[in-house]
Amino acid sequence: MKILVPVKRVVDYQLRVRIREDGRGVDADGLKMSMNPFDEIALEEAIRLREAGIARELVAVSCGLGACQETLRTALAMGADRAVLIETDVQLQPLGVAKLLKWLALREAPQLVLMGKQAIDDDACQTAQMLAAMLGWPQATFASKLLMGAETATVTREIDGGLETLELSLPAVISTDLRLNEPRYASLPNVMKARRAVIEVLPAEELGVDLTSRLSILQVAAPAPRAAGQRVSSVEALAQCVRTKLAEAPGGAT
Amino acid sequence: MKVLVIAEHDNTHLKAQTLPVLTAALRLTSRADVLVIGHRCEAVAEAAAGLDGVARVRKVDAQHYEHFLAENLAMVVAQMAAAYTHVFLPASAFGKNLGPRVAAMLDVAQISEIIDIVDAETFVRPTYAGNVLETVRSSDPLKLVTVRPAAFAPVAKATGMAPIEDAPAGPDMGVSRWVGNDLPQNARPELATARVVVAGGRGLGSHDAYHRLLEPLADCLGAALGATRAAVDANYIPNDYQVGQTGKAVAPDVYIAVGISGAIQHVAGMRDAKLIVAINKDPDAPIFKVADVGLVGDLHEILPQLTDALRR
Ligand SMILES: Cc1cc2nc3c(=O)[nH]c(=O)nc-3n(C[C@H](O)[C@H](O)[C@H](O)COP(=O)(O)OP(=O)(O)OC[C@H]3O[C@@H](n4cnc5c(N)ncnc54)[C@H](O)[C@@H]3O)c2cc1C
Ligand SMILES: Nc1ncnc2c1ncn2[C@@H]1O[C@H](COP(=O)(O)O)[C@@H](O)[C@H]1O
Numbered sequence: 001m002k003i004l005v006p007v008k009r010v011v012d013y014q015l016r017v018r019i020r021e022d023g024r025g026v027d028a029d030g031l032k033m034s035m036n037p038f039d040e041i042a043l044e045e046a047i048r049l050r051e052a053g054i055a056r057e058l059v060a061v062s063c064g065l066g067a068c069q070e071t072l073r074t075a076l077a078m079g080a081d082r083a084v085l086i087e088t089d090v091q092l093q094p095l096g097v098a099k100l101l102k103w104l105a106l107r108e109a110p111q112l113v114l115m116g117k118q119a120i121d122d123d124a125c126q127t128a129q130m131l132a133a134m135l136g137w138p139q140a141t142f143a144s145k146l147l148m149g150a151e152t153a154t155v156t157r158e159i160d161g162g163l164e165t166l167e168l169s170l171p172a173v174i175s176t177d178l179r180l181n182e183p184r185y186a187s188l189p190n191v192m193k194a195r196r197a198v199i200e201v202l203p204a205e206e207l208g209v210d211l212t213s214r215l216s217i218l219q220v221a222a223p224a225p226r227a228a229g230q231r232v233s234s235v236e237a238l239a240q241c242v243r244t245k246l247a248e249a250p251g252g253a254t
Numbered sequence: 255m256k257v258l259v260i261a262e263h264d265n266t267h268l269k270a271q272t273l274p275v276l277t278a279a280l281r282l283t284s285r286a287d288v289l290v291i292g293h294r295c296e297a298v299a300e301a302a303a304g305l306d307g308v309a310r311v312r313k314v315d316a317q318h319y320e321h322f323l324a325e326n327l328a329m330v331v332a333q334m335a336a337a338y339t340h341v342f343l344p345a346s347a348f349g350k351n352l353g354p355r356v357a358a359m360l361d362v363a364q365i366s367e368i369i370d371i372v373d374a375e376t377f378v379r380p381t382y383a384g385n386v387l388e389t390v391r392s393s394d395p396l397k398l399v400t401v402r403p404a405a406f407a408p409v410a411k412a413t414g415m416a417p418i419e420d421a422p423a424g425p426d427m428g429v430s431r432w433v434g435n436d437l438p439q440n441a442r443p444e445l446a447t448a449r450v451v452v453a454g455g456r457g458l459g460s461h462d463a464y465h466r467l468l469e470p471l472a473d474c475l476g477a478a479l480g481a482t483r484a485a486v487d488a489n490y491i492p493n494d495y496q497v498g499q500t501g502k503a504v505a506p507d508v509y510i511a512v513g514i515s516g517a518i519q520h521v522a523g524m525r526d527a528k529l530i531v532a533i534n535k536d537p538d539a540p541i542f543k544v545a546d547v548g549l550v551g552d553l554h555e556i557l558p559q560l561t562d563a564l565r566r
Contacts, residue, residue, distance in 0.1 A: 016518065017382055026386055094354070095363045118500060123381050124366045129324065129354035138325055138429040141351045144493070154433065158493045159347040160269075160446075162437035166323070168430045178483065178500060179493060214363035218376065219389040223525065229546045235556055238531060239563035241547045242475075245508050245529040246450070 001111040001148075001170075002057045003046045005080065006101055007039040009062060009071040010121045017121075023219050035071050038116025040078070041176040044183035045146060046114050047079040054148045057081050059108055063092055063100045069199055077186035077194035088204035088211065094122070096211040098130035103207050105135055110171065112153065117142050117175040128175035138168040142177040255374055257286040257340040260331060261302050262348045265292045265320065268301040270444045271344040273408030276305060278401045279342050280409065281371045285309035286342075289334065289421075291327050293320035299418045306409050308416040316423035321432035322348065328355040329424035335360060335396055339374070345400035345503075346446065347494075353400050362394035367503075369405035369526075383499040384522035403446045404505035404526065438492060445478040445495065451506045453480035453497055453524070456488060457513020457534065457553060464490040467557040468512065474565050480504065482520050498523035513553050516541030533557070 011017055012034040017026040035043075049055040060075035062068035063086040072083035086100045105113060118125040125141075132139035144163065145156035153168045158177045168174075186194070204211065232238050257279040262269040272288075279286040288302045291314045299313040312334070318326050335341050335356065343349035345367040357364040369387075370378035376391045377399065445451065452472040458464040464485065472479050480502075481495040497504055499522040509527035513534065514520060521544055524530065532545035533553050542548045549556060 011382075013519070016385055019386060026382065093363055095358065095361075098358060120499065121382055123383070123499065124364070125350050126354035126357070126364050126366060129351065130358035132324075133328065133355040133358035138427075139351075139355065140430070141324075142347060157347075159435075160494055161440070162435060162492060162494060164321075164435040165433040166430050167433050172429075177493075179487070214394045215365065215390045215392050217388055217390055220381075221387050221389075223380070223384060223387055226525065226530070226544050226546070229530075229542065229544075229548055231542075231548050231550065233549075235549070235559040235563055238533075238547060238549050238556075239560055241529065242508055242510070242531060242564060246475075 001055050002059065002108060003049065003055050004105060004108055004110040004113045005039070005043045005046050005058060005060050005075070006113070006115045006127070007043065007060050007062050007071050007075050008036040008116070008119050009033050009064060009068045010036045010119055013037055013120055019220055019222055023221060025217065025220060033067070033070065035074050036116050036119050038118060038176050038178070040183040041178065041180050042114040042116055043075055043078055043080065044181050045176065048181065049148060050079070059084060059110070061086065061101065061104055063088065063097050063204065065089065072199050073194045073197065074186065076197045077191045078184065083197065083199045085199055085201045086204050086207070087201055090204070090211050091213065092211065093213055093215060094124045094126035094130060095214065096209070097127050098134055099209045099211070100204060100207065101127070101131050102134045103209055105131070112171065113173045115173070115175055117177055128173050132173035135173070138172045139174070140166050140168055140172065141175045143174050144177050144179045146174065146180065255283040255340060256338045257283050257342060258334065258338045259286050259288045260341065260343045260349065260352070261288050261290045261298060262344050262346060263290065263292060263295060263298040265295045266297055268298050270408065270447045271346050271403035272302070273305065274403040274406035274447065275342050275344045275401045276307060276409040277406040278368070278371060279340070280307045282340060282374055287312055289314070289331065291319050291330055292322070293317050303416040303418050304411055306412045308412065310416050311418045312421045313418055314421050314423055318426035319423070323430050323432065324352050324355050325427040325429055326424065327352055328359060329427065331356045332359040333424060334421070338396065340397045340399060343400050345402045349400045353398060357398045360396060360398070362396050362398050363392060365390060365392060365397065365399045367400055367402045369402050380522070383518050384525060385518065402503050404503050408447065442472065443476065443478045445480055445497070446502050446504060448478035448504065448506050450475045450477035450508045451480045451504055451527070452477045452510045452512070453482070453514060454485055454490065454512045455482040455514035456484035458485065458490060461490045463554070467553065471510070471557060471561045471564070474561060482514050511541055511545070512557065514541055515539050516544060
């Protein structure tokens with residue numbers, strides 16, 4: 001089977017972005033960019049399915065600036081067979097990304113789209129579900145375990161209160177949670193090889209997809225800083241702070 | 255404004271996170287409709303009908319809704335949405351799974367996990383692990399919104415009962431099948447809406463220590479238990495106790511962080527607590543930068559003493 005793995009280029013999870021002085025956006029200039037951690041997990045899972053002889057071809061896709069080629073080269077170095085960049089300067093939102101991915105899914109006809117549950121920059125948690133709806137395919141979000149059958153995928157999902165298991169008929173869209181697997185590092189020879197690989201570039205504007213933004217960002221701001229805390233030196237003092245807070249909060253002490 | 259709130263429930267009980275979503279809806283209108291989709295979910299509809307600000311409860315009851323499969327639920331919500339200006343869901347696993355599917359069917363953007371409402375078109379939501387608050391305006395005819403339950407107070411009970419109306423079921427899409435679930439019993443308050451949270455990290459060191467040290471403290475405070483991703487990965491406690499960017503967001507009156515370093519991804523989920531207490535043996539742990547009260551020391555010594563002190 002063929003698996004499509006969408007990968008997003010995001011500010012590395014260890015870094016903090018700065019808010020622009022005009023308050024209209026964030027400044028990621030000069031910050032290290034990486035593959036969204038959940039997408040690494042999706043790609044790792046796809047690679048394992050190929051290693052198990054279940055998947056035949058893995059296609060990585062990224063939507064956005066030309067610089068997303070870097071992310072796609074990481075995907076190739078990890079083990080993707082092919083990479084597609086859907087290039088645009090437009091500031092994409094999940095609805096638009098889902099439409100671009102739908103276009104590619106119709107061309108590639110994969111049995112499975114494996115992607116991240118959430119991008120750690122917009123924290124939207126939308127694209128997988130939107131893509132599934134647009135294709136009319138079943139979905140399983142927040143996967144922590146995946147078993148592939150001939151015509152179905154059995155997915156264990158992380159939900160509130162515990163776990164749930166669903167069986168989806170294929171083709172399907174699955175989004176990954178952190179505990180699905182631990183992604184591998186690309187080996188140096190594979191990184192070198194990926195540098196020379198050919199990436200297919202499709203200008204988004206030529207795909208006839210509506211990318212108009214529905215949400216305009218009026219302002220971005222840092223959350224109110226927390227006032228400096230105090231250090232206490234005894235357990236009793238700590239207990240007293242807790243008691244005081246519980247007594248003053250509506251609802252009273254428990 | 256016509257607002258539809260999608261209830262989260264288990265066919266028997268209305269889940270607590272539905273109540274703050276209704277509060278958020280009532281910022282835009284004096285009365286909102288609540289939609290209950292499930293199977294044999296009469297008791298849920300009645301519980302919803304008894305809440306403040308509910309105009310009516312619309313109930314859709316069929317066997318193929320028993321397990322809340324997104325493919326089936328989305329058909330109902332998308333069809334009903336035409337009569338509304340806003341559809342609100344909780345930003346829980348349930349709402350996050352369903353909302354975007356509905357949004358795509360209606361070709362509208364979803365506004366995820368709002369923490370504040372500016373006006374009928376403008377909402378505030380955290381991005382970048384809570385380090386950036388975005389004020390966004392939607393130009394879509396329908397605003398499809400998920401609401402962070404911890405950011406709004408739960409709605410009160412009403413004195414009367416709103417009417418309950420049955421609405422027709424949609425098709426069974428038949429593309430996915432529920433196989434089973436594993437939902438361990440948890441008698442504690444719901445993490446997302448609890449007043450007090452006792453959370454443990456990798457510093458607890460073992461499954462045994464996590465439970466032996468934190469449970470008595472949580473018991474005496476009537477608290478929910480929480481955890482870091484590291485604690486969940488080490489199998490101290492199941493995944494749905496994870497607090498943070500990719501777990502739950504909480505805003506209790508008191509959050510007690512034990513053996514937690516304070517990574518940004520964790521702080522994202524608890525920085526709105528009213529009082530943050532941190533216990534850590536490392537005086538330079540970043541958690542002390544967000545804590546209101548900090549005690550440096552070994553949690554193995556401190557926790558039994560703290561539990562004793564709070565029992566008195
Ligand atoms: C994409 C992504 C998403 C993530 N999402 C989340 C999330 O939602 N939630 C989350 O929590 N994490 C998340 N993480 C992980 C996060 O980055 C941190 O790794 C994690 O929060 C660390 O957990 P910890 O504080 O328990 O462990 P550690 O960082 O190992 O800290 C343990 C602490 O315990 C203290 N300690 C040790 N022994 C004792 C003792 N005897 N007495 C007192 N103190 C002691 C140590 O000083 C240390 O500060 C995410 C990471 C990524 C990449
Ligand atoms: N620009 C993009 N290019 C490729 N994949 C994307 C892009 N944006 C989002 N995705 C995918 O959608 C997932 C969820 O993103 P989001 O809905 O933005 O939280 C990500 O983990 C990626 O797998």
